[in-house]
Amino acid sequence: MNYRDSALELARSRGIVRARDFKSAGIPLVYLKRLTDSGDLVRLGRGLYQDPDRVGEHVAHDLAEATRLMANGTVCLISALRQHELTTQLPHAVWMMIPHKARAPISPSFPVKIVRATGDALTSGIERISVEGVDVPIYGVAKTVADCFKYRRLVGEDVAIEALRDALRFRKTTPNELMKYAAIDRCSARMEPLIRALQE
Numbered sequence: 348m349n350y351r352d353s354a355l356e357l358a359r360s361r362g363i364v365r366a367r368d369f370k371s372a373g374i375p376l377v378y379l380k381r382l383t384d385s386g387d388l389v390r391l392g393r394g395l396y397q398d399p400d401r402v403g404e405h406v407a408h409d410l411a412e413a414t415r416l417m418a419n420g421t422v423c424l425i426s427a428l429r430q431h432e433l434t435t436q437l438p439h440a441v442w443m444m445i446p447h448k449a450r451a452p453i454s455p456s457f458p459v460k461i462v463r464a465t466g467d468a469l470t471s472g473i474e475r476i477s478v479e480g481v482d483v484p485i486y487g488v489a490k491t492v493a494d495c496f497k498y499r500r501l502v503g504e505d506v507a508i509e510a511l512r513d514a515l516r517f518r519k520t521t522p523n524e525l526m527k528y529a530a531i532d533r534c535s536a537r538m539e540p541l542i543r544a545l546q547e
Contacts, residue, residue: 351387354369363395363397392456393453395415407483414483421444421486422443424495425442426441427494428495430485433513435509440460441457445462446465447464471490472486474486488519493525494528496529511525515546525542526538526542
């Protein structure tokens with residue numbers, strides 16, 4: 348297999364590929380310029396490439412792109428609520444949670460909102476979805492709702508309460524699951540009375 352075929356195969360298998368992925372596979376970066384000039388690859392932004400047949404294939408394309416841009420990040424808050432169909436808001440940016448000391452991307456090609464966390468608040472409640480061939484980590488329903496209460500100054504308390512109400516009404520999670528993540532996020536005192544009230 349020549350460099351061109353190897354590069355195209357890598358793009359097909361990974362969904363969205365970083366320049367460093369090509370380099371790690373032993374493909375000279377000069378081929379990226381040739382493949383984008385010929386239309387065989389699309390340059391999404393700084394250091395990110397995709398098979399042109401898959402560009403915009405999924406409504407959640409930006410989540411896949413953000414995942415490739417921030418390998419240690421997880422889709423969170425408004426972006427996760429939207430994916431779980433728990434908000435009427437259209438996020439104007441991709442919300443990603445990253446470790447406290449991780450570097451944020453420089454000049455991404457789309458708006459990104461960064462939230463930082465450590466320990467269980469960062470690593471618990473992660474699920475995975477496939478978007479355009481990219482394995483995207485995203486917080487599950489209960490963790491996302493708890494995060495909305497923890498970061499209510501960022502997203503708005505009305506958004507958090509709406510998400511909690513709809514998550515219970517549509518049985519997307521349980522009170523026990525919600526309280527588990529409320530404890531991890533240290534917002535049990537705020538969430539518990541609301542959960543009780545919504546169950547009555």
